[in-house]
Amino acid sequence: MKIEIVDSKGIKVIALSGDVDMHSSPELRKELMFMVRNKVTPLFVDFRGVSYIDSSGIATFVEGLKGMMAYGGKLKFVGIPERIMEIFSFAKLDKVFEIYGTMNDAANS
């Protein structure tokens, strides 16, 4: 997994690529919880390059979302591939996370 932190028109974006699994999710958690500690909002996560996610990756995002909700932060997911969307839907998380097709859709919401 590769993580890039991008500043897009003043919005912090975590751009992920590759596999998010039990091996890589601690690194993701470190970056995400750093944002939470700094009360970043909104925070976008760009999923376009993600090829795989397991329950440890999902748990990391649930933890991040809960942390952000504590200060009214907005966590927005962008460009989730179909396969990963299916996993989110099965876990009923498609109704929990804010999910958008494009960065513009997320920014304009």
Added chain:
Amino acid sequence: MEYAVITVPSDPKYLSVIRSVTAAMAEIYGMADRVKEDVKLAVDEACSNVIKYAYRGDAGQKIVVKFFIKKAFEVVIEDSGIKAMPEFIEGRSLDDVRPGGLGVHFIRRTFDVFAFDQRKKKGNRLRLIRHRREKDEDRDRGQ
């Protein structure tokens, strides 16, 4: 019967190896891509559980994963860690949104059999079996 056996260290960085072999065996079985992805995720979750619970995060142990292609697709995962207590293995309610507790759901939705072999003296032997279903067929290859 076709089969493959891999032994990897109980280090999370080897989960990608387990996923690759799982996908390759599912391909040989002739699974559709979507099903192959489900199987890959389920086996990954089962092996992650071995690392987390049987070995308590000790990366220096061994996980043996055996794949058998018969009428059904069978995966046997062996470790020599702490005995699982199957009666307490339960995922969280999917309506209860909190970190953790999803892995078991991913395994159970994919495999028809999820059973620990109680005859194994030390460690665990988890047997996962998926019987062939109509949607398992590799439609991408027109089979």
